[in-house]
Amino acid sequence: MFLINCPFCGEREQSEFKAGGEAHIVRPKQPTELSDDQWAEYLFMRKNIKGIQFERWNHIHGCRKWFNMVRDTSNDEIKAVYKMGEKPPVK
Amino acid sequence: MLNYSNVIQNDKSYPGLQMREIKPVMKLIIRGKKRQFLSAVGKSLNLLLPNEANTSSRSDQLTALWLSPDEWMIFSNEILKTDDNNYNVEKLLNRNICKTNLGAVTDVTDQFVLINLKGDKIFDLFETGSPFNFNDFKSKKGLVTQTILTKIDIIVHNQDINDVNLFVRRSFSDHLFSWMNDSASRL
Ligand SMILES: [Zn+2]
Numbered sequence: 001m002f003l004i005n006c007p008f009c010g011e012r013e014q015s016e017f018k019a020g021g022e023a024h025i026v027r028p029k030q031p032t033e034l035s036d037d038q039w040a041e042y043l044f045m046r047k048n049i050k051g052i053q054f055e056r057w058n059h060i061h062g063c064r065k066w067f068n069m070v071r072d073t074s075n076d077e078i079k080a081v082y083k084m085g086e087k088p089p090v091k
Numbered sequence: 092m093l094n095y096s097n098v099i100q101n102d103k104s105y106p107g108l109q110m111r112e113i114k115p116v117m118k119l120i121i122r123g124k125k126r127q128f129l130s131a132v133g134k135s136l137n138l139l140l141p142n143e144a145n146t147s148s149r150s151d152q153l154t155a156l157w158l159s160p161d162e163w164m165i166f167s168n169e170i171l172k173t174d175d176n177n178y179n180v181e182k183l184l185n186r187n188i189c190k191t192n193l194g195a196v197t198d199v200t201d202q203f204v205l206i207n208l209k210g211d212k213i214f215d216l217f218e219t220g221s222p223f224n225f226n227d228f229k230s231k232k233g234l235v236t237q238t239i240l241t242k243i244d245i246i247v248h249n250q251d252i253n254d255v256n257l258f259v260r261r262s263f264s265d266h267l268f269s270w271m272n273d274s275a276s277r278l
Contacts, residue, residue, distance in 0.1 A: 009144055009236075016239060061237065
């Protein structure tokens, strides 16, 4: 069990949240000009880092808002949470 | 409302805890972001929507609960007549919010069941099945939270000290109420 600081509601227990995969993936501007391999790369391929990872989370049993999180996947330490559209506060 | 059937049949009472369904009560979900939306709602209802997270506001007739930065629930403080399901508040908001493209209004009167709890054992009951930390919550009148109770989504409104409103989706309400009774009998 760990606590997540929802940028809207404050600190809540992890079971109120749902992980939404890797953050900051940019949709290609001209999908029609991509090869199938490039499109598959965008659509399916995700990082699976041991260490600092940038993720999207949803406060699904609370305000139902999406937000971003910087998390160390090796020890579940949350480095930062920030709203959608904001720049990551740490590198 | 015209064919209104109860989900929760009987009021229940335990040492330090009374639980009953309150109905019929008008419930609306309103959504919007713009400043004009907030002021239009305020003028229409004579009630300022709470801006601060996890809080509520109240007028003589209505209570507004903060659910998210762009979502509120509005419910009537008084019990309504059962021969009619047209609400002036909804009509007014439809005219001033929906027609002007400022936001959305959804009638959730029959979607949510309102269970009122009274007594000093309310939060002892919640703590048997919710991950939410009620320590600060229980002593502050007017606070609101959405959380889970025995894995069911609920909205909790701390109406007054030892007086709490709980909103649950109708399809979950029968199960939740029987779980609450089971849990309350073991407190
Ligand atoms: Zn939240």
